[in-house]
Amino acid sequence: MSSHRTPDSSRRSDRSRRAIYDAALALVGETGYARTTIEGIAARAGVGKQTIYRWWPSKAAVLMEAFLDLAARQAEEAAGAGEGDAGEGGGGHGIPDTGDLAADLKSVLRATVDELNDPVTEAPTRALAAEGIVDPVLGAQFVERLLDPSMQLYVTRLRAAQEAGDLRADVDPRVALELLIAPLTHRWLLRTLPLTHAYADTIVDYALGGLSPRP
Structure with a gap:
């Protein structure tokens, strides 16, 4: 006898959400934020646009959630690889405390440089930062959900x-x-000059050492 199982709607929803996340990030990277549309995301993800509107009010909200999900997945991968540095996106687990403040700050700023230069995260980060300037609600969410968590790591x-x-x-x-x-x-x-590890190291040296001559 064949058994008939009731479709798992939660699993189907998870698959749809993942497809929408991936589609939003891919389209922003390929065509830019301005040319990315809800219709385009829906077509790329293989879902109806009403599915997206049922879960999110705008493409900015889709991109925000997709980016947070990406950051969480990258943090899990880094943890699995034994890496603990915190990046600008707030995906890290903390700034190392080896007792050498300069070395610890250089380590995390180098990780931040790598994240900002990563083609996977650069486009959505730029899009959210730019849109947050003209959309105060999105801007507040960008600060609260992305910037503040990583800033608190520095404060600590x-x-x-x-x-x-x-x-x-x-x-x-x-x-x-x-x-x-x-x-x-x-x-x-x-995009004035290249963003490099050497530049990150120099920032730490200047910030900790100051610019005035010492006796």
């Missing part, structure tokens, strides 16, 4: 450095981390 490491006496007690960690992240973001957004 810098506070540990303060407790160890490796950083001035009067330094505001939130301001200090901007001295590290902002130059990378500025060069990446404007």
